[in-house]
Amino acid sequence: MGARAGTVDQRLVRGARTRRTIARRAADMASVEGLNGLSIGRLATDLGLSKSGVQTLFGTKERLQVAAVESARETFLDAVVRPASEAPRGVARLRALIERWIAYVEAPVFPGGCFWAANLAEFDGRPGEVRDVLFGYHRDWRALIAGELREAVRAGEIAEPDVELAAFQIVAVLLAANTGLRLGGDGGADVDMARRVVDGFLTPPG
Amino acid sequence: MGARAGTVDQRLVRGARTRRTIARRAADMASVEGLNGLSIGRLATDLGLSKSGVQTLFGTKERLQVAAVESARETFLDAVVRPASEAPRGVARLRALIERWIAYVEAPVFPGGCFWAANLAEFDGRPGEVRDVLFGYHRDWRALIAGELREAVRAGEIAEPDVELAAFQIVAVLLAANTGLRLGGDGGADVDMARRVVDGFLTPPG
Numbered sequence: 001m002g003a004r005a006g007t008v009d010q011r012l013v014r015g016a017r018t019r020r021t022i023a024r025r026a027a028d029m030a031s032v033e034g035l036n037g038l039s040i041g042r043l044a045t046d047l048g049l050s051k052s053g054v055q056t057l058f059g060t061k062e063r064l065q066v067a068a069v070e071s072a073r074e075t076f077l078d079a080v081v082r083p084a085s086e087a088p089r090g091v092a093r094l095r096a097l098i099e100r101w102i103a104y105v106e107a108p109v110f111p112g113g114c115f116w117a118a119n120l121a122e123f124d125g126r127p128g129e130v131r132d133v134l135f136g137y138h139r140d141w142r143a144l145i146a147g148e149l150r151e152a153v154r155a156g157e158i159a160e161p162d163v164e165l166a167a168f169q170i171v172a173v174l175l176a177a178n179t180g181l182r183l184g185g186d187g188g189a190d191v192d193m194a195r196r197v198v199d200g201f202l203t204p205p206g
Numbered sequence: 207m208g209a210r211a212g213t214v215d216q217r218l219v220r221g222a223r224t225r226r227t228i229a230r231r232a233a234d235m236a237s238v239e240g241l242n243g244l245s246i247g248r249l250a251t252d253l254g255l256s257k258s259g260v261q262t263l264f265g266t267k268e269r270l271q272v273a274a275v276e277s278a279r280e281t282f283l284d285a286v287v288r289p290a291s292e293a294p295r296g297v298a299r300l301r302a303l304i305e306r307w308i309a310y311v312e313a314p315v316f317p318g319g320c321f322w323a324a325n326l327a328e329f330d331g332r333p334g335e336v337r338d339v340l341f342g343y344h345r346d347w348r349a350l351i352a353g354e355l356r357e358a359v360r361a362g363e364i365a366e367p368d369v370e371l372a373a374f375q376i377v378a379v380l381l382a383a384n385t386g387l388r389l390g391g392d393g394g395a396d397v398d399m400a401r402r403v404v405d406g407f408l409t410p411p412g
Contacts, residue, residue: 135389197371197374
């Protein structure tokens with residue numbers, strides 16, 4: 001019985017690992033094609049798995065889409081939020097978050113650039129679980145920026161009278177910079193502009 | 207021969223009219239599903255036309271997508287740019303453009319809200335004619351805002367030191383407001399924030 005439980009455990013571990021691999025690949029694909037462009041068949045072919053195996057792990061396309069968003073969220077936390085959280089709170093952490101974010105779309109971590117930029121417009125008018133997780137994490141990002149701005153105000157580093165408005169603007173210009181980058185050409189100019197907008201918020205007055 | 211030429215003319219007129227109707231419907235659909243979600247078959251069914259008829263008028267899906275963008279551009283000019291151009295140049299016209307733009311996404315003119323917001327992310331990484339027209343018109347919009355800002359500076363109405371940066375920010379926060387609106391809930395809050403950002407640029411200093 002101990003041996004049998006061990007076999008089951010190993011299968012569960014392998015299943016969980018395969019699930020993570022598929023979800024990660026799905027997130028990469030969705031950054032280019034959008035979450036609606038995901039195809040269980042194509043994912044299976046790409047990863048050398050059987051279509052029925054992928055179907056067993058995720059069930060519906062919606063479950064796969066949600067798993068892709070959750071995977072993208074983990075990737076985003078690893079690339080942007082966790083490394084920046086080593087910087088002291090307030091302006092230093094904000095600068096780290098913004099620079100990590102720019103690297104995340106410049107490098108880029110996802111082949112299609114910002115995962116959220118690639119998918120928000122596709123789901124903004126489609127109520128459901130995919131939209132809920134997608135926009136939930138997008139709101140978390142804005143709230144994170146707002147929270148650090150608040151911290152910077154509390155510490156007397158900046159004198160921002162409206163932290164929510166500043167966070168709204170910062171998130172908006174970063175998304176616009178991502179669009180500029182995806183186009184190539186003078187996309188770098190849009191990144192510079194986004195940086196200058198952020199600098200405007202993070203520089204102490206006078 | 208005169209009669210025959212007349213018949214040909216009428217056919218051309220009918221063809222052009224049908225083409226416009228199809229392109230307009232395609233733009234509506236693409237504002238919700240994206241330009242890649244367009245289907246000649248579904249368009250034909252929606253409009254009570256034969257699939258082969260639609261195919262004859264547009265040829266490829268790419269031609270249909272370009273026609274949808276051109277149609278969206280006309281709709282945008284009618285809804286936003288032309289009415290606003292009745293206002294005197296500078297701050298008055300900028301305010302008219304922004305209010306018309308907000309009405310265009312609040313009403314909304316396209317069922318999916320801003321046509322550009324719905325499609326820029328889908329095409330930013332796909333070089334080709336669709337991307338070229340889509341981003342060409344998007345750049346025109348930013349250039350229009352920048353041009354009026356420049357006019358406002360020239361007339362001494364505002365003292366904006368960097369017109370390109372201001373236009374970049376205005377366009378970015380309007381797109382963010384559109385996203386907020388599509389989500390429902392407190393989307394109106396994002397529109398208010400976009401308005402306040404614009405006001406910040408249009409208010410004379412001191």
